[in-house]
Amino acid sequence: MRDHQNGALERGERLLEGLGRGEVEVVGRLVEQQHVVRAAQQELEGELLSSH
Structure with a gap:
């Protein structure tokens, strides 16, 4: 029983x-x-800031 x-x-x-x-x-x-999402957001923010 014990082994079981x-x-x-x-x-x-x-x-x-x-x-x-x-x-x-x-x-x-x-x-x-x-x-990945954070990196994409940072990239997008950088692009938006550099276009203004």
Whole structure:
């Protein structure tokens, strides 16, 4: 019985670790997108300021 419980615990831990990695990837993509948007905004602001 004990081995069965340990196996279930290990599988649950691996599942949670996998979910955590997925969350990190999603957050990483969001941060990357924010950087791209910010860079585009700064470029646009620079173009607008230089045209006046």
